[in-house]
Amino acid sequence: MAKYDMYNGSSDYIVSDELRNSVNIAIALQKPLLIKGEPGTGKTMLAQSIADSLGKNLLIWNIKSTTKAQEGLYVYDTVQRLYDSQFGDHDVADIKQYIKLGKLGEAFNYEEQVVLLIDEIDKADLEFPNDLLWELDQMSFYIPETKETVTAKNRPIVIVTSNAEKELPDAFLRRCIFHYIAFPDPEGMEKIIRVHHPKLEKKLLEQAMETFYMLREVPHLQKRPSTSELIDWLQALVVGGINPNTIKSELPFLGVLLKKNEDLDTLLNGLYKKSQTQSRTVISSSLNRYR
Amino acid sequence: MFTNFFYTLKHFGIPVSMNEWDSLLEALEAGMGGASLTGFYHLCRAVLIKTEAHYDRFDLAFATFFRNIETPEGLPDKIWEWLDKELPELEITEEMRRNHQQLDLDELKRMLEERLAEQDGEHHGGNKWVGTGGTSPFGHSGYHPGGIRIGGESQHLSAVKVAGERRFQEFRTDETLGIRQFQIALRKLRHLTTRLEGAKTELDLDATVDKTCDNAGRLELVWERPRENGIKVLLLMDSGGSMVPYARLCNQLFTAVNKSSHFKDLKIFYFHNCIYDWLFHSSRCSNDDYTDTEYILKTYSPDYRVIIVGDASMAPSELSRVGGVIEWGLYNDKPGIDWLRRIRHHFEYSVWLNPIPKEFWDWTEGSWTINKIAEIFPMEELTVDGLDRSVSKLRSKYAIQAI
Ligand SMILES: Nc1ncnc2c1ncn2[C@@H]1O[C@H](COP(=O)(O)OP(=O)(O)O)[C@@H](O)[C@H]1O
Numbered sequence: 273m274a275k276y277d278m279y280n281g282s283s284d285y286i287v288s289d290e291l292r293n294s295v296n297i298a299i300a301l302q303k304p305l306l307i308k309g310e311p312g313t314g315k316t317m318l319a320q321s322i323a324d325s326l327g328k329n330l331l332i333w334n335i336k337s338t339t340k341a342q343e344g345l346y347v348y349d350t351v352q353r354l355y356d357s358q359f360g361d362h363d364v365a366d367i368k369q370y371i372k373l374g375k376l377g378e379a380f381n382y383e384e385q386v387v388l389l390i391d392e393i394d395k396a397d398l399e400f401p402n403d404l405l406w407e408l409d410q411m412s413f414y415i416p417e418t419k420e421t422v423t424a425k426n427r428p429i430v431i432v433t434s435n436a437e438k439e440l441p442d443a444f445l446r447r448c449i450f451h452y453i454a455f456p457d458p459e460g461m462e463k464i465i466r467v468h469h470p471k472l473e474k475k476l477l478e479q480a481m482e483t484f485y486m487l488r489e490v491p492h493l494q495k496r497p498s499t500s501e502l503i504d505w506l507q508a509l510v511v512g513g514i515n516p517n518t519i520k521s522e523l524p525f526l527g528v529l530l531k532k533n534e535d536l537d538t539l540l541n542g543l544y545k546k547s548q549t550q551s552r553t554v555i556s557s558s559l560n561r562y563r
Numbered sequence: 564m565f566t567n568f569f570y571t572l573k574h575f576g577i578p579v580s581m582n583e584w585d586s587l588l589e590a591l592e593a594g595m596g597g598a599s600l601t602g603f604y605h606l607c608r609a610v611l612i613k614t615e616a617h618y619d620r621f622d623l624a625f626a627t628f629f630r631n632i633e634t635p636e637g638l639p640d641k642i643w644e645w646l647d648k649e650l651p652e653l654e655i656t657e658e659m660r661r662n663h664q665q666l667d668l669d670e671l672k673r674m675l676e677e678r679l680a681e682q683d684g685e686h687h688g689g690n691k692w693v694g695t696g697g698t699s700p701f702g703h704s705g706y707h708p709g710g711i712r713i714g715g716e717s718q719h720l721s722a723v724k725v726a727g728e729r730r731f732q733e734f735r736t737d738e739t740l741g742i743r744q745f746q747i748a749l750r751k752l753r754h755l756t757t758r759l760e761g762a763k764t765e766l767d768l769d770a771t772v773d774k775t776c777d778n779a780g781r782l783e784l785v786w787e788r789p790r791e792n793g794i795k796v797l798l799l800m801d802s803g804g805s806m807v808p809y810a811r812l813c814n815q816l817f818t819a820v821n822k823s824s825h826f827k828d829l830k831i832f833y834f835h836n837c838i839y840d841w842l843f844h845s846s847r848c849s850n851d852d853y854t855d856t857e858y859i860l861k862t863y864s865p866d867y868r869v870i871i872v873g874d875a876s877m878a879p880s881e882l883s884r885v886g887g888v889i890e891w892g893l894y895n896d897k898p899g900i901d902w903l904r905r906i907r908h909h910f911e912y913s914v915w916l917n918p919i920p921k922e923f924w925d926w927t928e929g930s931w932t933i934n935k936i937a938e939i940f941p942m943e944e945l946t947v948d949g950l951d952r953s954v955s956k957l958r959s960k961y962a963i964q965a966i
């Protein structure tokens with residue numbers, strides 16, 4: 273068996289055994305790793321952690337709704353060339369200077385192996401993933417303008433993330449290793465929080481976590497609070513000098529957890545309507561989960 | 564090696580392709596399964612499963628398959644032995660490997676069929692996995708991912724054969740394949756127009772060349788407004804009781820239409836069974852939340868593409884009689900069929916998508932009204948292929964008149 277780098281997590285990122293396994297499988301099989309999960313479950317950060325742990329450079333290709341696959345390979349700046357030809361202070365015969373590599377091209381061009389993150393691939397057009405199949409398989413592409421082929425000197429480690437806004441094409445999925453990051457249970461969450469707030473008071477953490485998991489169970493929320501919101505909220509609670517005993521009853525800085533006005537309304541309506549007994553069951557069930 | 568596992572996965576509704584199976588074998592050969600069943604589990608899942616929606620099926624399949632191993636941890640050799648005892652390996656030949664990328668479904672099907680034929684004569688009868696005490700994972704009522712019943716008497720059959728009973732279900736191309744395929748079909752519904760307003764942001768190459776030539780080589784860039792899709796869509800959905808069995812299918816279409824951001828305008832209305840004086844704003848069709856059909860006919864331009872989704876199955880009176888509307892407390896003074904004719908008349912580009920498979924149109928309960936309505940609207944079944952055909956009809960006047 274060839275020797276591969278083994279990813280072992282990094283000090284600022286908590287990784288489950290399953291996820292670590294998937295990363296290592298993807299690295300060894302030299303396939304892209306597709307990561308799905310709720311927003312805030314650490315998909316983007318995983319790529320950073322892999323790069324840190326393996327001591328490699330990280331290249332990030334952020335996908336937007338208008339991103340085209342071609343941009344990841346290279347862009348030929350014809351307009352610049354036309355302009356230059358007008359003024360004659362450049363040698364426009366040298367097309368090379370007008371070819372700008374995209375993130376994928378850059379990753380291929382590195383001397384050492386890099387980690388390439390294709391972040392939020394589901395934002396792009398439906399066909400986008402299909403347009404990259406060949407390049408990701410072959411790890412090379414041809415530039416007709418310069419008659420050059422860009423080939424990866426070292427196959428990059430490719431991490432692809434998706435928030436599941438769109439279905440991804442089967443042909444693309446078949447080539448990936450897939451991992452779904454489940455929302456962390458309280459135990460896992462506590463570990464993640466310790467990374468960000470190592471000195472948190474126990475009582476505060478306990479109360480905040482209970483409230484947090486309770487809020488996540490409120491039905492009909494458009495955007496349930498996620499890890500990153502919890503981390504920010506804890507920060508707010510500490511800075512605001514909030515008494516832990518009041519967290520559950522007063523829900524301070526609620527806007528940090530629930531970012532949508534509709535969700536704040538949903539929650540307040542729910543609290544208002546609910547009979548005392550009902551809300552108690554919600555709280556106690558989340559209490560049980562936490563213990 | 565463990566071909567059976569492949570079929571178990573298939574049986575539980577997990578679409579595993581040769582591509583992925585190959586990767587799994589490669590990984591196992593490289594020793595990546597680790598030294599425990601858990602490691603093996605994670606490896607299989609990471610390589611074979613492509614959506615969290617199938618994690619549960621995978622767990623079921625895995626549990627079923629490995630049920631007979633008493634102490635799962637730390638017994639890798641036993642696993643291998645046990646796996647080895649199963650049916651002969653599905654060989655991956657050099658040729659297959661070469662064709663790997665292009666291996667299409669028909670090819671795969673043919674291969675498996677050949678394989679199955681070979682196995683027929685020499686299958687390992689009394690296979691422990693299938694047989695023991697009637698606990699076979701196949702053939703029992705519990706779990707039918709495709710909603711297909713399989714008989715319970717599989718004891719004397721080999722696992723492969725049993726699996727063979729339904730393993731090609733997923734390959735049916737006439738089956739509805741979900742949101743993505745619908746989306747792709749809908750994309751063809753485009754008609755690019757030249758915009759009259761907005762910023763000129765696109766370089767017009769031809770005009771640039773012309774202008775620059777006119778200037779004897781002095782560059783002059785010409786910009787134009789990007790063209791956009793001019794297609795407007797009116798989606799009318801039946802939300803009557805008889806549509807309940809097709810809710811999932813209709814939802815997929817609904818989601819696909821909704822996600823298709825390339826339409827210039829998209830309006831959605833609902834009706835119960837047939838269209839009368841009102842089109843409702845929500846699928847509940849509540850009597851105080853509607854727009855007059857008359858209003859829609861007067862204000863929506865005829866170039867709206869109208870897609871009606873419904874089973875077209877109703878009592879004949881609902882379609883052809885004044886006052887035939889099924890709802891208590893409502894009354895229609897024009898028969899439904901008149902409304903349908905008027906809609907068709909006004910909107911040249913209109914189609915009817917029926918979730919009932921075409922082969923049943925002539926003998927289902929609603930066949931009379933289905934046929935009546937199909938005389939008015941071009942009717943297609945609500946499948947990917949049907950939507951595809953509808954879209955071509957919605958694109959050109961010629962195509963729509965040809966029916
Ligand atoms: N496993 C984890 N370990 C440490 N921090 C985490 C972890 N998961 C999430 N976080 C925190 O949550 C934030 C959001 O993570 P991010 O990677 O942006 O999520 P996603 O890309 O899934 O939306 C990170 O900046 C980090 O602070």
Ligand SMILES: [Mg+2]
Pocket residue numbers: 315316317391433
């Ligand atoms: Mg992210």
